[in-house]
Amino acid sequence: MSLYQVDPLKELTRRARFFVHEHALRVTSFDVDQSRERWLGLGIPATEIDRVAAYARRWGGLALPPAPRYDGGPRILSPDIPERTSAGGWLFEAGAPRAAVPYSFMIGPQGEFGVYGYRWTPLHSTVEGWVESLALAHHASTRAKTITKVTGQDVDALQLDGYEAVPEVAGLADNWWRRGDSLVAVYLGEAECMSAPQCRAASIYSGVQPWAFRD
Structure with missing residues (x-):
């Protein structure tokens, strides 16, 4: 049981x-x-x-x-x-x-x-x-060919046109986006909570098998 x-x-x-x-x-x-x-x-x-x-x-x-x-x-x-x-x-x-x-x-x-x-x-x-966001982060980090991390104002410069939000993470201040063999995790919660824009962060996972994105 x-x-x-x-x-x-x-x-x-x-x-x-x-x-x-x-x-x-x-x-x-x-x-x-x-x-x-x-x-x-x-x-x-x-x-x-x-x-x-x-x-x-x-x-x-x-x-x-x-x-x-x-x-x-x-x-x-x-x-x-x-x-x-x-x-x-x-x-x-x-x-x-x-x-x-x-x-x-x-x-x-x-x-x-x-x-x-x-x-x-x-x-x-x-x-x-x-929980889904933790699972996806683990999944992407172990399967991506490259991982790029950006912080602060560079997060605002991310080009997410053509990406779709990953629905299962139910993102609000934080969210995940996917397109082709790429995943992007955007973390804005700490920056909003503490009024500290320098805490904005994102991770870009490239070369992830598309089948690994979904249930």
Whole structure:
């Protein structure tokens, strides 16, 4: 029987499912039910606690390989107490970072995966999108003939005419693009979160087999 109460992989592509099966681990996660009454006493709405519990059931304890940006991303997907933003919405932690960074990895009001520092910045519209982006980065980095990295204002000069967005990554501030045997990953989340345009970054993977792009 699976260790997951809810199958976290059911909506992922075959590529991402293979990535998780081969490279991720599952460890014990935070038990939301043990904190429910205390959180209710703090004025946190039951609907928000239910969101945290649903996240914990599906993703809690999943330890993924490091992300290529954000100093590796969360070490383990594991939630914590919800908090209200200045805009009035609720966020909760997606997982503690694996390195010291000036922001937290959070789940947004609509289930977005993002970073919260100077401001809340959704990176992907779903947690699945974050996992898909990690899987695609691993896939492309092991199959590309050349990898070119650009930063800062050079990211704005990228020519993406003729490229199509990779839908499964559900990109918002960060996104992936494909054309022919090329993949381009664009990372704008850190720059937007910290109001630091020099943090814009992109990776261009050339010579990747076209069949490797899709599910």
